[in-house]
Amino acid sequence: MGYCARRHSRVQNRLKGHTNFRVYKFGGLNVRSEFELSLADPVAAKHGFAIDVEIHLCALDELSLGEPVDISKSNDFFFYVSDNLAFRIQNGQSISIGCTTQTSNSDINLYLIGSAWGVLCHQRCLLPLHCSAVTNGGLAIAFCGPSGMGKSTLAAGLTQRGFAHLCDDVAMLELVGDQVQFTPVEKGLKLWRDATDTLQIPRGPRVGTEPDLDKYYVDMPDSQAKATYGLGVIYILSQSTNSEITITPLSGIEKFRIFLENIYRYEWATQIRDSQELISQVFQLLDHIEIYQFSRPKNMMKFAEGLDMLAAHMKSRGKN
Amino acid sequence: MQLFDDNSVFTRNVGLMATDLDSESIVLHVKSGKIFGMAETGKRIWDLLSEPLTFAVLTQKLVAEYDIDPEACANDVSDYLTELVKAGVVDVSTPQPAGQEN
Numbered sequence: 001m002g003y004c005a006r007r008h009s010r011v012q013n014r015l016k017g018h019t020n021f022r023v024y025k026f027g028g029l030n031v032r033s034e035f036e037l038s039l040a041d042p043v044a045a046k047h048g049f050a051i052d053v054e055i056h057l058c059a060l061d062e063l064s065l066g067e068p069v070d071i072s073k074s075n076d077f078f079f080y081v082s083d084n085l086a087f088r089i090q091n092g093q094s095i096s097i098g099c100t101t102q103t104s105n106s107d108i109n110l111y112l113i114g115s116a117w118g119v120l121c122h123q124r125c126l127l128p129l130h131c132s133a134v135t136n137g138g139l140a141i142a143f144c145g146p147s148g149m150g151k152s153t154l155a156a157g158l159t160q161r162g163f164a165h166l167c168d169d170v171a172m173l174e175l176v177g178d179q180v181q182f183t184p185v186e187k188g189l190k191l192w193r194d195a196t197d198t199l200q201i202p203r204g205p206r207v208g209t210e211p212d213l214d215k216y217y218v219d220m221p222d223s224q225a226k227a228t229y230g231l232g233v234i235y236i237l238s239q240s241t242n243s244e245i246t247i248t249p250l251s252g253i254e255k256f257r258i259f260l261e262n263i264y265r266y267e268w269a270t271q272i273r274d275s276q277e278l279i280s281q282v283f284q285l286l287d288h289i290e291i292y293q294f295s296r297p298k299n300m301m302k303f304a305e306g307l308d309m310l311a312a313h314m315k316s317r318g319k320n
Numbered sequence: 321m322q323l324f325d326d327n328s329v330f331t332r333n334v335g336l337m338a339t340d341l342d343s344e345s346i347v348l349h350v351k352s353g354k355i356f357g358m359a360e361t362g363k364r365i366w367d368l369l370s371e372p373l374t375f376a377v378l379t380q381k382l383v384a385e386y387d388i389d390p391e392a393c394a395n396d397v398s399d400y401l402t403e404l405v406k407a408g409v410v411d412v413s414t415p416q417p418a419g420q421e422n
Binding site for chain 2: 251252253254255256257270275276279280283286287
């Protein structure tokens with residue numbers, strides 16, 4: 001049995017038959033993938049259709065194993081998730097998924113369109129922003145902040161006030177002329193159990209297999225994730241030290257620092273990319289981005305009041 | 321200890337990236353990764369140092385622009401430049417007095 005046939009049969013056995021290559025438009029790129037991207041729709045690859053990214057499956061021991069995160073070569077980046085899953089990302093063009101019979105599809109999906117995709121974007125000198133987003137008046141409105149600050153819950157809450165959902169977790173930023181273009185990465189909205197209860201949204205499949213990750217995909221029927229938008233405003237979520245809800249503009253060094261903090265996998269970006277090129281890109285983008293700090297109490301008591309205030313602010317910015 | 325005198329020449333360090341953002345200058349020391357924000361008078365000093373200046377000329381310019389006491393200005397600017405030199409943002413060189421060159 002030849003190498004390809006052996007790999008094919010192993011992968012087929014391991015991944016329950018997900019062995020056919022399909023072509024997708026994902027995160028603004030044309031992707032040919034052996035692993036089914038359940039959140040993206042396959043597209044027909046016509047003659048002359050240029051593939052930007054190839055995604056392959058292989059046995060874990062077929063990947064070149066290095067340190068848990070091997071960044072010795074920026075264009076050949078390896079990272080290890082568990083004893084059953086690792087990724088190798090090369091030249092911004094290919095992602096190899098190393099897995100075993102124990103690997104779940106949900107775990108592959110979670111890290112493939114998360115960290116692995118983030119590395120690929122940095123290798124391609126694209127700037128991924130860690131955010132959730134909705135759209136207002138044809139512009140993307142992004143919400144950033146530390147994990148657990150409520151980005152996804154806030155975006156989901158705004159959909160119940162008439163804003164269409166754009167993305168959960170990551171979007172690509174690119175300066176085109178004088179406007180920052182915002183391309184959502186389709187990852188599906190994930191909410192903690194208590195957030196689905198608060199918003200009364202039905203829970204879908206559980207996100208991963210880790211016992212502490214009590215998070216669920218939820219359906220956003222009016223999602224507008226498949227297009228590119230101009231970026232309107234970024235809101236940085238933070239916790240207020242009192243019971244007040246405030247929205248304040250950020251500028252200068254504060255704006256710069258907080259933007260860096262919210263670049264997806266920034267700690268890896270500084271290793272993968274030329275730092276001067278990266279910072280130049282950030283300088284150029286920030287000239288065209290408005291950032292506000294949205295500060296509110298952590299508890300959900302004032303959640304609805306915060307949503308009202310934010311919605312009114314977003315609408316006022318959308319009039320510009 | 322005073323690191324410089326009136327004749328000391330200040331220049332922006334090489335290995336920096338800088339931009340103006342809103343009303344501030346943002347300066348990144350590429351090697352150390354340290355970031356500096358300069359606003360108001362600090363930004364003005366940074367702007368003036370787009371060309372090498374002696375301490376005396378720099379403070380004279382600031383006194384004329386801000387209509388402030390020369391001695392207070394010299395003290396404040398001295399402290400600020402000391403910080404910038406220690407941070408590697410600005411270089412200082414003090415010419416040898418005439419007759420002492422090698």
